Amino acid sequence: MIDIPDALIATQSKYNGAAGRAFLAALPGLAAEFLERWGLRRDGEALYGVCALVLPVVRVADGRPAALKLQAVDAETAGEPLALRAWGEASAGAASAGAVELLDHDPATGTMLLERLDGRRSLSGTADVREAVRIIAELLAGLTAVRAPVGSGLRGLGEVSARMLAAAPGAVGLLADAAERRLLADCAAAVREVAGEPGDRLLHWDLHFGNVLAGYRGGPAGEGDGRGARDGSAGAAETRWVAIDPKPLAGDPGFELFPALVNEFDAEAVGWRFDLMTEVLGLDRARSRAWTLGRVLQNACWGAEDGARRLEPEQAEIARRLLGR
Secondary structure: OOOOOHHHHHHHHHHHHHHHHHHHHHHHHHHHHHHHHOOEEEOOOOEEOOOEEEEEEEEOOOOOEEEEEEEOOOOOOOOHHHHHHHHHHHHOOOOOOOEOOEEEEEOOOOEEEEEOOEEEEEOOOOOOHHHHHHHHHHHHHHHHOOEOOOOOOOOEHHHHHHHHHHHHHHHHHHOOOHHHHHHHHHHHHHHHHHOOOOOOEEEOOOOOHHHEEEEEEOOHHHOOOOOOOOOOOOOOOEEEEEEOOOOOEEEOHHHHOHHHHHOOOOHHHHHHHHHHHHHHHOOOHHHHHHHHHHHHHHHHHHHHHOOOOOOOHHHHHHHHHHOOO
């Protein structure tokens, strides 16, 4: 039996309605099915996010700690196993691309078996924010070095930007504040300048501080379980930082910078965070600025669908600072 967290029930009901409630109702049976099918046993309390339930498990056959991720298949999650597989193949098993390792996957249900990371250690709340931003930038450099698989059906930034530009006039018109209307119109103008070259790299799309967890190398068979060696000691395990929970699409790496600007927001840090990431990734600053403004536009378009009449303050401030206002 599994206890479904109240927060997961709330988010699934809010964002996915009847489909979300059906997913929640199926979770206990789904968990039991894959624990048996993949030869797993439970190994700790369930974890969860907005969309997924994650069960710490151990593979009975070889004792390897892992994580069973249960989530509904939708436009955002459908590409996750494809991206993880592509990053894994590109890194030749060395985890150099920086993403969590995919051990198994069921296409029909979207269920995945992933390497076990330390859910207690993320970059969120890190005292040295500059170092945390550098870690994110270095992870992005590895991830975006991989080209998106051709013919995979993965979402593309070209279609994403076309939709947001089509929705932009309505979103601008809905805003109550004249200065914000001008600001969002300028975001749309910036996206139009780069929309013709959307890029072909494999993007994570949501790499913020909470989506980077600690993993471990070393110890018995090199298998880390977030607690050092299997005897519970730290052993010779070496910490590495790993990206989780991608919402992948094909596009320009400049579209990746926004989460690390808005997460744990600090208005005075916008400039140096942007500069640090573009430097580490070797990106063109003007194009990266345009695609980052595109993220503000995208979020504003989503807000307009819900009737929002103001921009999110943090996002408006990012746009103003990138536009030099």
